[in-house]
Amino acid sequence: MSYLVLARKWRPLDFDQVVGQGPVVRILRNVISRNRVPHAMLFSGVRGVGKTTLARIMAKALNCEKQEGALPCNKCSSCLEITAGTAVDLHEIDGASNRGIQEIRDLKENIRFLPSRNRYKIMIIDEVHMLTNEAFNALLKTLEEPPDHVIFMFATTEIHKIPVTILSRCQRYELKKVPFAELFGLFQKIAEAEKVTISDDALEMIAREAAGSIRDGLSLLDQVFSFGGDEMTGADVSEVLGLVDSQLLERLAAALLAGDLGAALKILNQVCTAGADLKRFTADLLHFVRGLIVCRLNAAPAELLDGSDREIAEMTELAAGYSDESLSQLFDYLLKGAAEMQYAPYPRLVLEMTFARIVQSGQAAPIASLIARIDELLAAGGGESPLPSPSPVSSLPEKKNPEPAAPTITEPDRLSEPSPAFVVREQPPPDVPGSASKPAAGTGPEASKDPRRDWDDFAVYIGERKGWMAQIVKMCDSARFKGDELQMKYEDSTHCPILQQADNLKVLTEFAQDFFQRELRVKISARGTGEGGNGGDQATVLQEERTALRRDPLALLVSEVFSGHVADVRTGPRSRVSGAGTAKEE
Ligand SMILES: [Zn+2]
Incomplete structure (x- = not known):
């Protein structure tokens, strides 16, 4: 028995089954019901959102023998042939491997003849942006005066690479990334139908990892399903796919914010032992911290974050315990760490040092309160x-x-x-x-x-x-x-x-x-x-003084130690007393 991958097994057969592309589906239905079929259509969007799937459904609807009720019927021989991939009047061309002028000439030769048995001869060109300029030019002539019996359907992930002359002759349909909630719902339905017991947090991880692409999500789901087991958990998924459990990210972020370097390094060790890609892991951590910031600043974080209600509630709770400043500081340090890791021979060490800096900065952070305390002491004395x-x-x-x-x-x-x-x-x-x-x-x-x-x-x-x-x-x-x-x-x-x-x-x-x-x-x-007041010589003198202070070895040393920068230099007889204060934390 041959195994059919989920992406093929669950490929939508009609418009109702298409997930996450409501607006485009509505337009396509109208195109058919009002009989306003354009001779060239262009489906654009990131990979795995259903561009060629929609083109095929559209082809089915146009060539359906019933031509009444909801289209396509999926019962007539034309519909069945398209589903089976044996339709004679539907030509699918991969633009990446047939990109030259000769292929387009062959295609033009082909469309001169009427369709063998259906209403239209339909040409689907996938990855159409890969065509050469000469091929595009050859195609353009046909698009200018297309035969009545021919319909072109183009699909592309890179619409900006398509010449404007072509674009202007197509009706364009922009497919969106599929929202997290819809991916999650689809995967849940598939798991149920496939009789696989899998926990919600495991499905959440897959839906998040899919990042809007159904095909990516389904291929992850394939891997997880073939892992087997009675009940798949988040831990299983993180093991199979090398993904990081959001619980782990949450624990790590909490440890860093609380200044617990020991706990943070322990979690990192756990991640390294599991063989995770550290750059990838750091990116996940950054996204998580970004999520915390969104939760803290935004009243409706669900619109901006890929996560279930439960996850967002947990993140909101964690974020509420820390100041905006601490969170954005954590983000800044991690971002810097991630950049350093790109070319570092030992990424793990870079990440560990980043954690150490974050914890140190946490201890040095309340500079405002230190200053207040100094003020108090001085006032008292x-x-x-x-x-x-x-x-x-x-x-x-x-x-x-x-x-x-x-x-x-x-x-x-x-x-x-x-x-x-x-x-x-x-x-x-x-x-x-x-x-x-x-x-x-x-x-x-x-x-x-x-x-x-x-x-x-x-x-x-x-x-x-x-x-x-x-x-x-x-x-x-x-x-x-x-x-x-x-x-x-x-x-x-x-x-x-x-x-x-x-x-x-x-x-x-x-x-x-x-x-x-x-x-x-x-x-x-x-x-x-x-x-002279605000301007003139005074300003020049002050500027010079400030520049000198900014370059003062002590100020530079302090900036280095705290990995901060000199943000504000105040000059005057009392500035030397407060030299350390000139290096402000970032
Ligand atoms: Zn049909």
Whole structure:
């Protein structure tokens, strides 16, 4: 008894049996029922989605002897012959092996004659993009004036390789990749009909691996079925097909996110022992992490992910336990690892080191919280705040407490007092008189607000919206209106650049316009750098300083150790204190 592979055994015989191509099937049915049959049709789509299958069904419908009711009838001799592959008026040509001009000449010779017994002579050319230019040209003449009794059906996986002159003479049908759920349903039905007991997670693995191609899925299913066994499980499938169990990926991702290097390496060892292809495995892991990110960010992940409801629920639960930052960091590291593995002589070592870096980065990740902690300690000890925290470049939602807990700290005026000693400022500086008794920010514009008088209120107003910015605004040593300019001056230039960044300056300007209820521009400058303010020499000097710091051996070393990069350099008298902070984690 000969064994018929599933892909042939389960090849659809009529339109109803076609899986996952609803829209195209509807059009084809209409083409027949309204008798608007084009002389050239082009079916395009990735491999194994049913291009030639649909062409054959269409051929059957066109040549069906019944020509009534649902077509094709699959009972008349024409239908049966096409199913059996013996129809005399249906010619199937493989474009890959018959790509020359001679083959097209033969074909043209053939179509001169009327069909032997059916209505149409039908030419199916598979992989039509493989034809040579000369062959296409020869074909073009025929397509321009096709005989009434001839219908061409082309199938291709690479529609872009077909000349426009040909394309414009075809009616085109684009077949989609078959959605995960439909593949899963089909495989379940086949397993049942073949009397094979196979678990859902095993079928899910196959459906995912098929990646939209029915034929690929069925050939995997063939392999699994011939493995035998009473009940096929996910573990069996991963053994037979060398696929990675999604449970394993989930455990590995969880171990990496939890910083458990031991567990991660153990799982990797298990994968290596099983003989899996590591590059492939890394790609699977990347897809899984991408899935976690989608689950975390998207309210309807099922539309974007190939997976069952159960799997997506599990992924959503796992993703909920980690921040967006941790997940995207994990993805970045794995992506880098995958790229390095491409040409590495020892892929496993690369992957192990990637895992080690991920775990290290997890330990180094809460830099924002470290900075906050340092701030706290310094504040308690009457020291100096090294950095404005947290980083404003972060895309994470602002979660910082808008009210800075630490007392405001500043330096005395360096111009009049050369001592480098820092003092804790209990009272506002002379230029910015306090106004703690003033009504809360944003309450009615009963009197126009003034930066000298209302600065603290302004800081509170900002603090309710952008915590880190309020802290820097508070440190401003003098603020006043000059014309339509709000001029902010700092004794210490450390914080100017960050406020001067276009995005931040825009936000600050909006805050100021809302608070002071007037049109204004914000100008930020540091004492000792001239009145030039935001532009000119100061910018050049700052730029040079920043470039030098960026190339500072210490900064480079820190970047190397943490495999980060220098994202933001802040210059000024206090920058050296916080040298390590200039290397930001990626
Ligand atoms: Zn028929």
